[in-house]
Amino acid sequence: MENLSGNTRKTRIRYAMLALVFINVMINYLDRSNLSVAAATLSKDLNLSTVEMGLIFSAFGWTYAILQIPGGLLADKIGPRVLYALCLITWSVATLCQGFARGFVSLFGLRLATGAFEAPSYPINNRIVTSWFPNHERASAIALYVSGQFIGLAFFTPVLVTIQYYFGWKGLFVTTGLVGLLWGVIWYFLYRDPLEHPRVNQEELNYIQKGGGLIEGKKVAAGQPSIWKWENLKQVIANRNLWGVYIGQFAMNAMLWFFLTWFPTYLVQYRGLNFIKTGYLASIPFLAACAGLLLSGFVSDYLIRQGKSIGMARKTPIIIGLIVSASIVGANYSTGTAAIIFFMALAFFGAGMALISWVFVSILSPKHLIGLTGGVFNFMGNLASIVVPIVIGFLVKGGDFKPALIFIGTLGLIGACSYLFLVGKIEQVTAPTEPKEQELLSTSK
Template structure:
């Protein structure tokens, strides 16, 4: 399409980022509604803590398993159509969860939710890589990822209120309808850089000269070497990539505690009122959002100041993962304010570490960004399977302390992964499989 010829760069990229932000809010709304419903749902369906752990984890089974296919699909098809399809299908499945009668039906529908959401984060990364230059990329990632925290922080009390008046059935139906409507909005308004009427040549030049990648083949066109085994081997055979893969598992471990067991922890194990728990549960999400935005903008500022990519990108993640260990402090107090403080501090640190998606853009071969992002998200979302199930077994005796130690210890594992495995920031070579130094 014809773009404006003004010499001053337009800012169409920020409008596209705003659309992605809302996608992320809805994405996490449909992931986390099960946590708000968990306490009432487990009583109505007579679920044990172990069974509830499996319900909490069901999303992750298909979501993690389909990350690699999701990454490949993100490389082949355009974000506009693919994201609209994903939004509408996972939202329909969410509506159906409001009509379930037992464990098997709910487990199956959570599996379906994970399957249809699987391509979402590889698509997000592809969009940001296309629309933003390198010196804005980490802050852009931080902004769209913050949607999961800002949305949940402000919507969690509302979700608790909705469940109080409409039951957990109404909660699922309502959140699903929101996603259905937004899927249509996304399809109407999103465009890639070369197809956007509001972007001018100056902005395209600014993006491209800064490292933005939008000159690839058009969506649906034949892709070279994307589906070959050699490409998969290329992105799983490097120590640096394994460092960020393991680190992402640890980052997501903390995240999935808050997305699943945290409200039930407050209601059933700390014996707080249901509505009060809704407001208190929002505090750690706000803290995580602050940590994420602080980390993203600080990291990009360090890059603009000429600091090494390794220091600018890795340091906030390592510091954040060490801070996330503070969740263990909640085991040593019965004071509600202190419990929420330790939870908020831990999630603040976890938010700092969530800029880790920038390493997909930095390290992956340029033609395999979607595939690398798929594997990265696959490894990270193994935590969405493991953590809810392990917690379900750890707390079945009524003691939640071992669960918090388990989650906090994984934060240390993640920090060590970035310290000892992630070395120089190097891009994996496109054809040779060798690593090519891009900055240090």
Template sequence: MEQAIGRRKKTQVRYGMLALVFVNVVINYLDRSNISVAGAALSKDMNLSSEELGFIFSAFGWTYALLQIPGGLIADRFGPRILYAFCLITWSIATLCQGFVKGFASLFSLRLATGAFEAPSYPINNRIVTSWFPEHERASSIALYVSGQFIGLAFLTPVLVNVQHLAGWQGLFIGTGIVGLLWGVIWYVFYRDPLDHPTVSEEELTYIEEGGGLFRGRKPGTNQAAVWKWVNVKQVFSTRTLWGVYIGQFAVNATLWFFLTWFPTYLVKYRGLDFIKSGYLASVPFLAACAGLLLSGFVSDRLVKQGKSVTMARKAPIIIGLLLSISIIGANYTDDTALIIFFMALAFFGSGMALISWVFVSILSPKNLIGLTGGVFNFMGNLASIVVPIVIGFLAKDGDFKPALVFIGTLGLIGACSYIFLVGKIERAITQDAPEGIVVGE
């Protein structure tokens, strides 16, 4: 009787689940970006050229991007609780092992492994938000969990710099790996899907479902034939609107991956800043990106609640953000450290605004292919994690970083044009294989 009364009370369990995802994202990006903090020391200790360092920076992206489509299919097939725990533990082991590498080949291989095991993470994040949140809270919830990558890096980059100063780059990798291992166990203990959570109320479930939350689908691992078809892959590659957001996501990630890889090295090697000081200055653009992301997410949801068209409410912040990201080129025209950080922060603020683009996966993809569409979306966007670090390495090989910043800014302009000219009316694609309301792999 008491349990039944408890389930009728108003609960806010979905925010607890979102907090768990937030921490996942913080750890996810610590293990992506620790290489950027270690980059200058690694380059010196292993005698790496800028081109070789570019390949090391890009190694994560090779497997991460190429496995996005399989990762999306896996996210549709298996539940988030077990799959995310497996991913957290395995990529953390790969991170820890990077503290024992002796040369280019072993480090490159372990970065490939880290990318491979992180591949399903964002498709899983998107499925969790799609299950736990109504559509009118979707952009703000995405903004909150994605902000973990910026909040975590903003406050923890100085910590990582000091850890490396005290324990070397080897200690940096070992420490971040141990943190991920411990969190993987915590995730498994506390996360549950909506229908499996012991304390969620019927009132909250009704609120989520009536708002468009999708959690009453088939159980993981049952009747998956509809997902594992080439016709489904073809569908998510054949829509002009989806291609518009794919290109836009590549542009957004281009700026992101500059900051996740080359930015600390740019400050130390190409701008001559002290290593410890660079760690504190590097946190400023991450805070700016977080502010842009949260502003964009909450403004976008507010516009939807005010009755503005979904097309305008979702697209406008992204277009404005991509146009702002072009300001990174301004750093080429000053030697003043404060102005350099200002232009970097403004560009990353814009990139942060554009990162609510994940909301398009929730509202454009066929309801039975949310994981697959998320995988393709993340694959296309994370091609930037392969291309951008390598291209920057070649552009900066003669000691001049200006062409690299022009390259990043130009991609921001291309992304804005993609949203303006390719992304049309926002509406969900429907498949014949899945009736309205049935979601495979929830």
């Protein structure tokens, strides 16, 4: 790659690319969570029971989880520029059409479509960060882009509530869908991979590559063996370390999907709060989760720079966060609004700390299977998006939300145990005949 800038000081184009991913994530989560904002009114208008709403909340997760592995393979096969633009546009059309749903079947089907089109998004995110960032900056980069889901939800939830208040739930879906359509076009014109960006210089490329960034890793190279093999899938599902990470991701996502689905309904219908007021109170846990995520990411990278092992630096914040997330049960024993929001915020702060878990995909996965590993990882984690909304729908149909919060808190503790007892020495997963990356072996439990 020619040094187009003509100077020896490295450019910082990787941060501009990270900012684009950050916006993608904000839009991604707005289109996941808009149903939770609309749920209380929508369920009355369409005469939907709590069990039916649980199924509709879970519909996104059915296709999203099932298509994670194909989505991960696509992320390895197709460049992020084209694939992400296609995903943004198609899931935004599905979101917009939800404003015209007339009952359970149509709404359920459109949520299935939204999940299907969003499926490759996080494997693509991981591919982009692995290409643009060296190892010692990667946890911070992941924390920054993942924070988009919480910052977007924290600041835009009151906006979504206001849109629904004035234009109804139909207007809410149409508005969020149009925003995504516009951004999909903008993404296509602005994003480039490292070796294709016209403004990146050789110094930045050398810095990224020397630190372990895969600057050439846009997609599977011509002539390279196909990744569409059962042997490759077996390689990333037969590893104990990865299973510990998968279980932890399920536990963390259980908390996330409670907040993305039932949380506003919990505040309005089970705690009797005003709908508009709920929009502002609901933003507090998302801000707390963002704070936990950023703290975890920067502390983890700081520990790496201080010479701590990868195992200690990466696992410790996640384990602490999952244990803290179990504090959601405290809301069962609180009566005042401030105390309820405190426990919700504390629990989501802990879940936010665990969200740097994506860094393990970059560390553990074989170099040529980063997208596939990310797909399996996200599939396992997003089984929670199917299970949790449905289980909560059944647990609360008698009018008591306490069992649901106990269920979520228990999963947090299970996730912490998976990192403590399953995730051992952190090293790259390799085929039996393939040498390990030596620079990743200086780790400990």
